[in-house]
Amino acid sequence: MTASPALDFLLTRRSRPVRSLTAPAPTKDVVMTLLTAAARVPDHGKLEPWRFIVLERAALGRLAQVIDDRAGALGYDAALAAKGRDAYDLSPMAVVVVASPKASDKIPVIEQTLSAGAVCAALVNAALADGWGACWLTGWPAYDRGVMEQGLDLAPDEWVAGIVHIGTQTAVPPDRPRPNMDSIVTWVSA
Numbered sequence: 001m002t003a004s005p006a007l008d009f010l011l012t013r014r015s016r017p018v019r020s021l022t023a024p025a026p027t028k029d030v031v032m033t034l035l036t037a038a039a040r041v042p043d044h045g046k047l048e049p050w051r052f053i054v055l056e057r058a059a060l061g062r063l064a065q066v067i068d069d070r071a072g073a074l075g076y077d078a079a080l081a082a083k084g085r086d087a088y089d090l091s092p093m094a095v096v097v098v099a100s101p102k103a104s105d106k107i108p109v110i111e112q113t114l115s116a117g118a119v120c121a122a123l124v125n126a127a128l129a130d131g132w133g134a135c136w137l138t139g140w141p142a143y144d145r146g147v148m149e150q151g152l153d154l155a156p157d158e159w160v161a162g163i164v165h166i167g168t169q170t171a172v173p174p175d176r177p178r179p180n181m182d183s184i185v186t187w188v189s190a
Helices: 005-012 028-038 057-073 077-090 109-129 147-153
Strands: 050-055 094-100 133-137 157-168
Touching: 005 109, 028 050, 028 094, 028 133, 050 057, 050 109, 057 077, 057 147, 077 157, 094 109, 109 157, 147 157
Parallel strands: none
Antiparallel strands: 050 094, 094 157, 133 157
16 A cells, blocks of 8 residues: 555545446535536646536436437347446436537647546546445447437537446445556656
8 A cells, every 4th residue: 555545545446337336326516526526637728628417317217218219219139228228227326428529729629538538537536536336338328329419418519428327336346457567568768
């Protein structure tokens, strides 16, 4: 362990599978604090190229039905439809991080996209640090324009960066294998 509790947290953090989350979900005040923490990410040009959609239980159920209907319209088999819908049926709350790029001569869209991804990671970490269970999921529904436009009313230039499910954790999963740092780190000294 290190001398820093924050670093210890980051070195041991572990997302919680959506199947291990249950009610209660955090209150609106708690969620606003978590979102405030998540919004403190690198954002070159202060463009705020992302926004949040908080889905409470009833909204998750409605979105699950949209996903199910869309899977049928696309001819997906029952297993793929269920896989797309399951997280929304199970989760007590989810926050959709919507990538919403802004026109800029100085900040390319890729940097704005990376900022949206950083928001997702920061939101998961904020929820975990506050004692909640959380995970970042996507899946086919997050990338299907029909689901996102009908279910979340996304604008044509917006897309889902991530969906962070948050709730009360019922179990702490075992750690999983982590990267071998020697195989992914290159040191350059000159």
